[in-house]
Amino acid sequence: MVNEAMKLAENLFNNDVKMTPTRDGYGEALVELGESNPNVVVLSGDLTESTRTEGFKHKFPDRFYEMGICEQNMVGVACGLSMVGKIPFVATYAAFVPGRAFDQIRISAGYNRSNVKLSGAHAGISVGPDGATHQMMEDIALMRTLPGMTVIAPCDREETRKATIEAANLEGPVYLRFGRDKVPEVTTKETPFKIGKANILMDGSDVAIIANGPLVYEALDAAKTLRRNGVYCMVVNMHTVKPLDVTTLVYAARKCGAVITAEEHQITGGLGGAVAETLARNNPVPQEFIGMPDSYGESGKPRELMEKYGMSSTAIIEAVKKVIARKASGRIFAGVL
Amino acid sequence: MYSKAFVEALEQKSCDIRGDILMMLKEAKSGHSGGSLSSVEILTALYFYKMKHNPMNPDWDGRDYFILSKGHVCPALYTALAHSGYFPREELKTLRKFGSRLQGHPHWLKLPGLETSSGSLGQGLSVANGMALALKLDKKPNRVYCLLGDGELQEGQIWEAAMTSAHYGLDNVCAIVDYNNLEIDGYVEEVMGIHPLVEKWLSFNWHVHECDGNDITSVIRALDHASQMKRKPSVIIAHTTKGKGVSFMEDVDLWHGKTPSPEQLEQALSQLDGACSVFKPWN
Ligand SMILES: Cc1ncc(C[n+]2csc(CCOP(=O)(O)OP(=O)(O)O)c2C)c(N)n1
Numbered sequence: 001m002v003n004e005a006m007k008l009a010e011n012l013f014n015n016d017v018k019m020t021p022t023r024d025g026y027g028e029a030l031v032e033l034g035e036s037n038p039n040v041v042v043l044s045g046d047l048t049e050s051t052r053t054e055g056f057k058h059k060f061p062d063r064f065y066e067m068g069i070c071e072q073n074m075v076g077v078a079c080g081l082s083m084v085g086k087i088p089f090v091a092t093y094a095a096f097v098p099g100r101a102f103d104q105i106r107i108s109a110g111y112n113r114s115n116v117k118l119s120g121a122h123a124g125i126s127v128g129p130d131g132a133t134h135q136m137m138e139d140i141a142l143m144r145t146l147p148g149m150t151v152i153a154p155c156d157r158e159e160t161r162k163a164t165i166e167a168a169n170l171e172g173p174v175y176l177r178f179g180r181d182k183v184p185e186v187t188t189k190e191t192p193f194k195i196g197k198a199n200i201l202m203d204g205s206d207v208a209i210i211a212n213g214p215l216v217y218e219a220l221d222a223a224k225t226l227r228r229n230g231v232y233c234m235v236v237n238m239h240t241v242k243p244l245d246v247t248t249l250v251y252a253a254r255k256c257g258a259v260i261t262a263e264e265h266q267i268t269g270g271l272g273g274a275v276a277e278t279l280a281r282n283n284p285v286p287q288e289f290i291g292m293p294d295s296y297g298e299s300g301k302p303r304e305l306m307e308k309y310g311m312s313s314t315a316i317i318e319a320v321k322k323v324i325a326r327k328a329s330g331r332i333f334a335g336v337l
Numbered sequence: 338m339y340s341k342a343f344v345e346a347l348e349q350k351s352c353d354i355r356g357d358i359l360m361m362l363k364e365a366k367s368g369h370s371g372g373s374l375s376s377v378e379i380l381t382a383l384y385f386y387k388m389k390h391n392p393m394n395p396d397w398d399g400r401d402y403f404i405l406s407k408g409h410v411c412p413a414l415y416t417a418l419a420h421s422g423y424f425p426r427e428e429l430k431t432l433r434k435f436g437s438r439l440q441g442h443p444h445w446l447k448l449p450g451l452e453t454s455s456g457s458l459g460q461g462l463s464v465a466n467g468m469a470l471a472l473k474l475d476k477k478p479n480r481v482y483c484l485l486g487d488g489e490l491q492e493g494q495i496w497e498a499a500m501t502s503a504h505y506g507l508d509n510v511c512a513i514v515d516y517n518n519l520e521i522d523g524y525v526e527e528v529m530g531i532h533p534l535v536e537k538w539l540s541f542n543w544h545v546h547e548c549d550g551n552d553i554t555s556v557i558r559a560l561d562h563a564s565q566m567k568r569k570p571s572v573i574i575a576h577t578t579k580g581k582g583v584s585f586m587e588d589v590d591l592w593h594g595k596t597p598s599p600e601q602l603e604q605a606l607s608q609l610d611g612a613c614s615v616f617k618p619w620n
Binding site for chain 1: 444445446452453454455456457459460461462463464465466467468469470471472474475493494497498500501504505
């Protein structure tokens with residue numbers, strides 16, 4: 001059922017699937033990078049433990065900068081560090097970077113083409129009980145409008161680890177997004193990962209589900225259920241929202257003739273927007289959007305919130321049915337003409 | 338301490354830079370006159386006296402770094418760079434024109450000699466801190482200078498950065514405030530007061546130096562003083578006059594973002610002639 005070449009976790013659909021937060025992979029990668037590259041430095045905005053930068057801090061105290069609660073300054077400092085040859089990783093919540101510091105990111109980081117690696121932790125509604133102030137659902141939209149910015153939303157711990165290592169080796173500004181909650185470990189050490197190259201995790205020809213972040217697991221889960229009913233979905237892990245893997249996307253749209261985008265982000269401006277913009281120009285097909293329906297969040301358990309706002313496998317299944325109906329009526333319509 | 342001939346040479350340089358600023362602004366028909374003119378002696382002192390830099394090799398890793406946080410006064414910086422030899426003086430004429438390397442606000446990827454891009458006020462001191470931290474990490478002696486506007490100090494980020502420089506004991510950072518008392522909407526004290534400024538910086542744990550920012554000797558003395566300070570960052574509060582050197586522009590808020598007409602330029606240049614040896618305009 002799943003694409004063998006992707007070497008996904010074997011227990012993916014079992015109850016014993018390993019659950020870890022994506023940010024753990026960030027912390028692991030930073031320690032690896034600290035060892036392999038003396039230029040890597042880390043800045044934290046009074047959120048060292050929760051952004052998982054404390055491992056780096058303990059191992060490389062002289063390359064760790066506590067920046068306090070001044071995110072705008074922190075972004076600027078990181079840019080200055082990069083201009084003298086360092087590779088700074090900025091760690092705070094997505095609500096604040098990019099939320100608080102967008103102008104600094106636009107000018108000091110983006111326009112300057114600084115080699116800074118910005119990380120938005122605790123992104124998405126799955127932050128849970130903290131409520132709407134901390135549930136950043138607009139970060140991908142903000143970041144992907146910036147010229148030259150690389151934007152990545154990895155799906156699990158291992159993919160985050162790989163993305164972080166690759167980000168360090170990529171020249172230029174990068175935004176990495178993580179969640180707070182534990183999510184299933186979908187990928188393994190052997191799963192291929194390349195920034196800007198989407199992975200087809202499951203093949204199919206009825207509908208292509210283009211997902212990233214925690215919605216990748218939900219998409220796989222939905223596809224598995226749909227298969228039992230004879231609906232074959234392709235599942236694409238579009239971890240990099242910018243630069244978007246246009247080749248894989250257009251291939252998926254051509255093959256399936258309908259797409260669903262699934263992300264833990266506002267429906268406007270995120271992965272769904274990026275996919276729609278690209279397909280409109282290359283290969284328009286009916287598209288349904290799984291994401292936050294133009295709303296602020298609220299307190300609750302991550303699962304409760306994901307269900308309420310329609311970012312779960314259940315919602316994906318509904319969207320697949322809808323888009324298949326649209327695809328069919330489109331065909332009839334075309335036939336009549 | 339500083340020879341008379343040397344000071345006179347710097348004064349002449351300031352005069353020439355002023356003339357070029359006025360000429361390029363007239364040519365561009367838009368841009369910032371007042372704040373460019375008030376910062377001339379500061380830039381002259383930095384580029385022709387204090388800073389280690391190499392126009393033949395702008396990326397020389399032994400250089401001191403200059404960050405123009407108040408990016409709108411780039412006409413003054415561009416002129417200092419051209420006079421230093423980073424690019425031909427001729428090119429000043431292209432300010433703000435389509436295809437020019439001299440963007441309306443500086444873009445370092447376009448022009449040799451620039452260290453950063455700026456234009457959104459309040460960001461420069463943070464970047465200076467980052468450079469200074471990296472230099473400390475590499476145990477290098479280079480210094481980082483950062484020019485701020487007095488109106489710009491209203492930005493919260495400046496004070497986040499001020500805390501940071503002091504917290505990390507960045508004695509390789511020297512901020513300079515072009516204290517010309519004016520911003521766009523009028524006097525700084527009326528728009529959003531920053532008084533008492535010396536006490537503010539002192540309470541943020543900085544070394545504070547005051548000088549007459551339009552007197553070259555006073556500026557270079559303050560710069561020399563600042564570079565001897567240890568363990569804390571230094572700020573030079575440079576008391577200046579906005580529009581300095583041109584009688585009808587001095588201390589007039591309207592000249593913040595206005596450029597001289599051809600007639601006004603002629604009048605302005607004739608005033609420069611009076612101050613020092615003749616300024617040679619371009620043809
Ligand atoms: C963040 C930001 N807000 C507003 C502006 C528009 N602006 C350009 S110059 C200026 C006044 C600056 O005053 P000051 O710092 O005192 O500079 P000077 O008087 O030396 O020109 C303003 C408000 C800007 N460039 N950046």
